[in-house]
Amino acid sequence: MHLEQLLEKTFGYRTFRLGQKEIIEDVLGKYDVLAMLPTGGGKSICYQLPGYVLGGNVLIVSPLVSLMEDQVQQLRMRGEKRVIALNSFLPDEMKKAALANLRYFRFIYASPEILQSPLWLQALKKAAIALFVVDEAHCISQWGPDFRPDFLKLGMIRAQLGHPPCLALTATATPEVMNDVIETLQLTNVRKHIYPVDRQNIAIQVECVASADEKLERLLYYAKTLQGPGIIYVSSRQWAETLARKLQAEGMEGVAYYHGGMDPEQRMLVQQQFLCDQLQIVCCTNAFGMGVNKENVRYVLHFHLPGQMEAYVQEIGRAGRDGKNSLAILLYTHGDEDMVQSLIEAELPTEEQIRLFVEHGSSALRSMLGISDVQWRLLQYLFEKEASAHTAEEIVANLREAIDRRRKWKRKKLEQMRLFLFRPSCRREQIVSYFHQSLTNKPENCCDRCTFSLESYRLKRHDEPAWTFCGWEEELKRIFRNEEYTWIKGNKSNR
Amino acid sequence: MLPYLLLYCLHRFNGERSLAAVYHLLSGKKSAQTLQDSKWFQLEHVFGVCKTISLLELEQTAQELLMQKWIVSIDERSYMLTEAGRRELEQWLPSARFFAHLNGSFYHAVDTLFWYRLSLAVQTLSNLVHRYKFAPIHRHEATLAWVKKYFLSQTKPAHDLAQALYQELHALCSSLPEEEATIFTLRLTSFERIGWTNEQIALFFRKDPLYIQLMFQHLLHYMMKRIERESHLFPVLHEFVKDLVKPVSLTLSAQKTYEWLQKGKTIAEIARIRKLKRNTIEDHIVEIAANVREFSIEPFVAEETRRMIMKEATRLGTRQLKKIRDAVGHHVSYFEIRLVLAKAGELRAS
Structure with missing residues (x-):
């Protein structure tokens, strides 16, 4: 059967999207593949379709439990029963059944943490992994924005599973990050498929306003006048709630907030309401979006400055997945970078925490030291790299130095984001050149530097x-x- | 809303516990200390009813209460109500209708599971009868598996099952005030409508989200209790509940006594009706106290007496009735002591 026929039969699509066919052909040719597709470019087809051709299991390593659950859900909706998500939330009964017969599942999703477990690794060894997929592969890179130390061990795990061919997928990776990915996953004979990060149908607007009050005013104005559905990104849970309540107080209906601190059921309700067009606006932290496959998001508005270009590009990429014209607006006021700066500081362990960690580094002490998940992962990762021969003093000094490097690196990332705001050149060109690409085509509605009219993005429909x-x-x-x-x-x- | 709930807890704690105890209580920490506290200070019904609350929120709320002069600090982080605070609490209590059936210590571990099953089954049925494809509203694998198994084991056509479930839910909702029936219905996800969040329902009623959250739990607890007690009236819903709530294991005779008690009969009346000795009935009541979580011993032991017995039992570190009775005084009966110990012991066993 031709790949196109299989695509239509299994997924209901007539044609492949940009790059999908080429990537799939190389995957089926048992090459190691590194693929960068634009946000919303249909990455999952690249391993799901081979799942129906390759004789064996497809293992997908995914950084986020919610992302994993969403994808399992989408596969099941399509009628695929042989799919499972391995994570710590799996009920015991299913865990036992899965351990006994992992080979049954066509698609096995797993968190990197679960792969550290000898029990699961043993079961996976007994299965016949035909393809080793790493989703959101930029998480591997120490210099990626969402660095996850557990991802670093994936190369070793892949070797233990008998070196199945590997497909690493990402939407946002600079060449530096890509090299890291290739090295860590020990990709050999690698075929790279790099497609433009640029999304032609998303117009980009950056607005610098004089004060925080004015920023709020602009937000209200946009929320009331732009055609939804829209996503409003903020930098904290508190702000997500505050903005949603402000909009509600202005008499707007169909507004809700979403953040990681909510009860899982309430979070799911908001997500599903948004998907079903019961909501027009979601005010949220960056916890919202990954795995949310909503085609008709008309705008993404940043109320706060993202910490780096990668995050910004990921987030605005949630607009216009249906290919229709959409809008990305970033509101900035003097001093916004200070907030990001303090978030960076909050994520890094303090001098005191480093010392206590080295001296009493057990997880029992963790809550007493007030170490967050992010800090803990980082400390553990850095600590493991230290040879045991060092004295405590040396280790502390080394960790401090490593953390300082990270701080500087994050500041540099923030600085690049700032430059993006103030540089007088085309926003689109700036984005692509950040990823070392060049722009071949400028759409009519490009960005505020190239001038375009907001007119066509205004509210047209008042849905009953x-x-x-x-x-x-x-x-x-x-x-x-x-x-x-x-x-x-x-x-x-x-x- | 939170200020009043805190006021309520602080009032019951009576200055003998710190804010951390309130936090552990509301967030449902399963430590012996917290469980014991919830019994001791009669706060079992609010055990684990605000699982996502943070200590910080409580600290901020306590600050507000201090500023209002509704509480005073008597020790580091423990508080007593002022006269004004007591008045406020009293004025608020009638509006806190969720206290009617809220039973945190009994249901906190299972109400969510019940709700997940029920709401997913409703969503499934509703979409089935409307012939519509849908994405399940929960990602909870155990629930997904349960509901799948449930539907596979059904022999009735979807339409009939839908109508049977409709009748049962209608009967339950009809027995509730309009507002509560509305809260429940709005939370349900169905064909073409994703259920509302507590927050959205709060907006609709112009109430505090926490009020809706507590009301909703009270509703679930009420429903679970009725479904369990009157399983013959709710055959469909009983399937959702039966493995979640451990059946009460009472001897047949004690079960009979329990039923009479629920009908409001006194010990003397039951003894007469059943032609049994008073002592026997008292034995039954001790058995019930030891086995039935939601059974209150309040009608049989004055609060003052109960506290005294517990205090002495703890101080002496004994469960010997005679020693305790010597310590508390002979105006207290053995029955009262046994009852209090049985209730406390039931707690320890769980």
């Missing part, structure tokens, strides 16, 4: 609400399609 509340009794009847339900105008279930 799909559903109106008519009391709990009517609602219960509607839910269960009870005969007594009185169909009313406005409830589109009337069919």
Whole structure:
């Protein structure tokens, strides 16, 4: 069967998107592949389709549990039953069944942490891993923005699984990060497929305003006048809530917030409401977005400055996945970088924490030292690199130095972000050159430097609400399609 | 809302516990100390009802209460209510309708599972009868597996099952005030409508989100209790609950006594009706106290007496009835002491 036929039969798409076919052909040719596709470019097809051709299991290493769950869900929705997500939330009963028969699953998703477990590794060895996929591969790089120390061991794990061919996928990797990925995963005979990071249908606007009050004013203005659905990114949980309440207080409907501190069910409700167009605006931290496959996001607005270009490009990339014209707006006011600066500081262990960690480095002490997950992972990673022969003093000094390097590196990243704000050249050109690419084509609606009109992004549709509340009794009847339900105008279930 | 809930807890703690104890209580820490505290100070119903609360939030709220002069600090981080605080609490209590059925210590570990199952089953059925594909509203694998198994074991057509579940939910909601039935219904996810968050329902009713959250838990606890007690009336819903709540293991005779107690009969009345000795009925009640979590011994032992017994039992480190009775005084009966110890012991066993 031709790949196109398989694509249509299994996934319902007529044609491949940019790069997918070439990547799949190399994967099927058992090469190691490093692929960089633009955000929302359909990365998952690149390993899911081979899953139906290769005889064996596809192992997908994914950095985020929620991302993993979303992808498992999407596969199941398509009718794929032989899929499983290995993470610490797996119920015991299923864990046992999976351990006994891992070979059964066509797609095995796993967190890097789970692969450290000898139990799972043993089970994976007994399966026949035909393809080793690393999703969001930039997390591997120590210099990637979302560095995860556990990713570093993936090369070794791959070797233990008998060196199956590897596919490393990312949307945002500089050449520096790509080299790191190749080295860490021990990719040999590697085929690189690098596609433009640029998303032609996303217009880019950066607005520097005089004060925090004015920024808020601009936000309200945009929220009220732009065609949704839209995502508003902020830098803290508190701000996500504050902005959502502000918009609600302005009489706006269909606004909610989303952040990692919420109860999982409430978080899921907000995500699903947004997907089903029950919400127009989500105010959120960067916890929202990965794995959320919503095609019709019309704008992404940054209320705070992202810490680095990679994050910015990932986040604006959630707009316009349907290919239609969309907008990315970044609001900046003097001093915003200070907030990022303090976030950077908060993520790095303090001198005191380093010392206590080296002296009593056990996880029991962790909560007492007030060390966050991020700090803990970093400390452990740095600590493991230190040979045991050193004295405590030396280790502390080395760790301090390593952390200082990281601090400087993060500051440099922030500085690059700042330069992006103030440099007078085309935003799009700046983004692509950050990833060492060049721009071949400028869209009509390019960026604020190239001038474009916001007119076409203004609110056009006022959707009738799909559903109106008519009391709990009517609602219960509607839910269960009870005969007594009185169909009313406005409830589109009337069919 | 949180200020009042804190006020309520501080009032019950009576200056004998710090803010950290309130935090452990509301967030549902399963330590012996917290469980014991919740019994001792009669705060079991709020055990684990705010699982996502932070100590910081409570500290800030305590500061607010101090500024309002509703509480005074008596020790490092422990507080007593002022006269004004007590008045505020009293005025607020009638509006806290969730206290009617809220039963944290009994249901906190299972109410979420019940809700996950129920809401996923409702979503599935609703989309089935509307012939619609959908993405499950929960990612909780155990729940997904349970609901799948449940539907595979059903012999009824989807439509019939939907109507049966509709009837049961309708009956439960009908027995509730309008506001509560509405909260429950809005939370449900169904065909073409993702359920609302507590926050969104709060906006709809112009109430505090925490109020909605507690109301919702109270609703679930009420429903679970009724489904369990009257399983013959709720055959569909009973399937969702039966393996979650451990069945009460009472001897047959004690079970009978329990039923009479629930109908509001006194010990003397039950003894007469059942033609049994008073002592026997008392034995039953001790057995019930030891086995039934939500059974309150309040009608049989004055609060003052209960505290005294616990205090002496703890001080002496003994469960010997005679020693305890000597310490508390002979105006307290053995029955009262046994009852208090049984209740405390039931706690330790769990």
